[in-house]
Amino acid sequence: MTIPDDALTILRTRSLSGVLEREIEKAILGGEIPPGKRVNENHLAIRFGTSRGPVREALRALEGLGLVELVPNRGVFIRQPAVEEAIEIYDVRTVLFGLAGKLLAERVSEAEVARLRDYLEQMEAAARHRDFDRYYPLNLAFHEFIIDACGNGTLAAQYRGLVKKLHLFRARSLVQGGGLEVSNSEHREMVEAIAARDPERAQCAHSDHVARAKARLLAAYRKAEAPPSRLTS
Amino acid sequence: MTIPDDALTILRTRSLSGVLEREIEKAILGGEIPPGKRVNENHLAIRFGTSRGPVREALRALEGLGLVELVPNRGVFIRQPAVEEAIEIYDVRTVLFGLAGKLLAERVSEAEVARLRDYLEQMEAAARHRDFDRYYPLNLAFHEFIIDACGNGTLAAQYRGLVKKLHLFRARSLVQGGGLEVSNSEHREMVEAIAARDPERAQCAHSDHVARAKARLLAAYRKAEAPPSRLTS
DNA sequence: AAATTGCAAACTGTTGACAGTTTTCCATTA
DNA sequence: TAATGGAAAACTGTCAACAGTTTGCAATTT
Structure with a gap:
């Protein structure tokens, strides 16, 4: 790595979609959005006062973490491990x-x-x-x-x-x-x-x-x- | 999980940013874009005939896989593990x-x-x-x-x-x-x-x-x- | 009354444009 | 000649709008 980890973390947190990722993750893990339920991009965008672009980016990142599931044309769903x-x-x-x-x-x-x-x-x-x-x-x-x-x-x-x-x-x-x-x-x-x-x-x-x-x-x-x-x- | 894995994989591949994710990953792992180098969103968008939105989503997904690194206002870089x-x-x-x-x-x-x-x-x-x-x-x-x-x-x-x-x-x-x-x-x-x-x-x-x-x-x-x-x- | 069909609203996927930052390059100066 | 400063180009971050799909509802039919 060229850049130290902590510096990167600080910078990442500063970016809008980075903040959104953490906030949405918090909402999911806190049980605010229950497992199995669909996440509404618009509602999240309005809630955080941004447009849908950064929200979508954050959700794609959360998909990589395995917290949500993307279903084309239907949206993202909170995962529900069996x-x-x-x-x-x-x-x-x-x-x-x-x-x-x-x-x-x-x-x-x-x-x-x-x-x-x-x-x-x-x-x-x-x-x-x-x-x-x-x-x-x-x-x-x-x-x-x-x-x-x-x-x-x-x-x-x-x-x-x-x-x-x-x-x-x-x-x-x-x-x-x-x-x-x-x-x-x-x-x-x-x-x-x-x-x-x-x-x-x-x-x-x-x-x-x-x-x-x-x-x-x-x-x-x-x-x-x-x-x-x-x-x- | 509510949806079987293979069906989901097929569907995910159909979505544009899903395809982009795989294609960009291939380009990275194939050495086409060398480690350490910056990835140009515009070039990728033009190359795949899309707008920058889906490219950015794909890159955020690849960040989660640890293949690229996002540096705010500077872009994404191919990671270079020490x-x-x-x-x-x-x-x-x-x-x-x-x-x-x-x-x-x-x-x-x-x-x-x-x-x-x-x-x-x-x-x-x-x-x-x-x-x-x-x-x-x-x-x-x-x-x-x-x-x-x-x-x-x-x-x-x-x-x-x-x-x-x-x-x-x-x-x-x-x-x-x-x-x-x-x-x-x-x-x-x-x-x-x-x-x-x-x-x-x-x-x-x-x-x-x-x-x-x-x-x-x-x-x-x-x-x-x-x-x-x-x-x- | 239950099922079905068609329409309207809601939502996702994608795009193009604009604002702000970074980088590059060139002219100027020591 | 090397260093410095500034302007222009390039690029990222974000947004608002449009197209296509899905979903929910109501009217219609059996």
């Missing part, structure tokens, strides 16, 4: 997060280890008090930190894209309630492996963590799907 | 291809095993005759087949995106010459592991294959970079 796709995403996330753990274990600094331990402590405190509102953002930041600190920007970009897509999966919310302590014991093993600078162990700990999250999601999903009609199963 | 990024990509490819091998080993059919063995045989024949022109497309098809047959479309999409990005790495050509037999013994182990329906072994064989390809590329790169000025190293 369970099968959610499983696919979790499988890919599993190996990506495993790689992040491995790479981080190879290069982690003392300061970063301290930071990880701090996250862990705060999460454990929140879990003990069953304070989910505090736990959730901490959990998010903890994972983000690992993805960023591993030093592989390509991995980070891909991982973030997958997480965004998962936000469109309707059953995602199912898993949020359960397993605060379970999840945290996995976090502890991850941090220990990183602190020990053991890449292989870290890779296992990290990929296992996501694999178990997948299992928890699927269990919750099947539980929510099956009971209404037991005869069909 | 060695560091190539390494990042190889590391991600390593785990993705490993996952493909694992998934394939879990679900492979007899017909698919036969097809893999066929590829292997043809590649070995080509390698014995040092017929690189025959070996290269076979090698490509072999890898494509594995990626497709593993049954994870998300993985396939991500993997293909990474391979496209690698095409923009100038030193990519360095590695093409060497290691036909070496590479093929790795292929044999991959196929054997899949045929044995051993997911773990297949995962190792597949990720090792890419990891070794990375090592070969880096070795060739350092060899090509270092000698001209030994004092600077």
Whole structure:
């Protein structure tokens, strides 16, 4: 690359269609426009006070991220991942997060280890008090930190894209309630492996963590799907 | 997804900006527009007989694929990955291809095993005759087949995106010459592991294959970079 | 009453034009 | 001759309008 990443990000944000891309993405991920629904170019253009050109450009960019689907002459629709796709995403996330753990274990600094331990402590405190509102953002930041600190920007970009897509999966919310302590014991093993600078162990700990999250999601999903009609199963 | 993938692909290709996206991508990956160079929207519009609108949409889509870079008020530039990024990509490819091998080993059919063995045989024949022109497309098809047959479309999409990005790495050509037999013994182990329906072994064989390809590329790169000025190293 | 056909409104796809910025080139000056 | 400054050309960013398609509605028919 000729241009540094951060400078580029700033510049991209300044461009109109760049801003639109982020705003529309926010509207989609925030659930303002529900999955499956058609997006109206005109409404968006009016809402943001621009013409339809930049809106269309932004939507084409979001298509590349897999958040919307373009159907010729009918418009763009918010994507609605089926369970099968959610499983696919979790499988890919599993190996990506495993790689992040491995790479981080190879290069982690003392300061970063301290930071990880701090996250862990705060999460454990929140879990003990069953304070989910505090736990959730901490959990998010903890994972983000690992993805960023591993030093592989390509991995980070891909991982973030997958997480965004998962936000469109309707059953995602199912898993949020359960397993605060379970999840945290996995976090502890991850941090220990990183602190020990053991890449292989870290890779296992990290990929296992996501694999178990997948299992928890699927269990919750099947539980929510099956009971209404037991005869069909 | 509400709409089947293949139908959507056909429809997308019919839309003008969809066609443009593919054509421009072809021009970029074919080396017609060299990395680092600016793309002229007007020239492209004239060349394809359209206005600039669809061209801009296509370019925004290509930005999402990581093939071009948008710089406000200056235009889009063909990306030029540095060695560091190539390494990042190889590391991600390593785990993705490993996952493909694992998934394939879990679900492979007899017909698919036969097809893999066929590829292997043809590649070995080509390698014995040092017929690189025959070996290269076979090698490509072999890898494509594995990626497709593993049954994870998300993985396939991500993997293909990474391979496209690698095409923009100038030193990519360095590695093409060497290691036909070496590479093929790795292929044999991959196929054997899949045929044995051993997911773990297949995962190792597949990720090792890419990891070794990375090592070969880096070795060739350092060899090509270092000698001209030994004092600077 | 249900289904069907035709019309009108809404929306997408594309275009050409205009405003603002960047780049290039040439004339001027040290 | 090299450097500098400025004007013109080129190009990007954005917009408004038009053509073609889809969708929704109402009248008509069975």
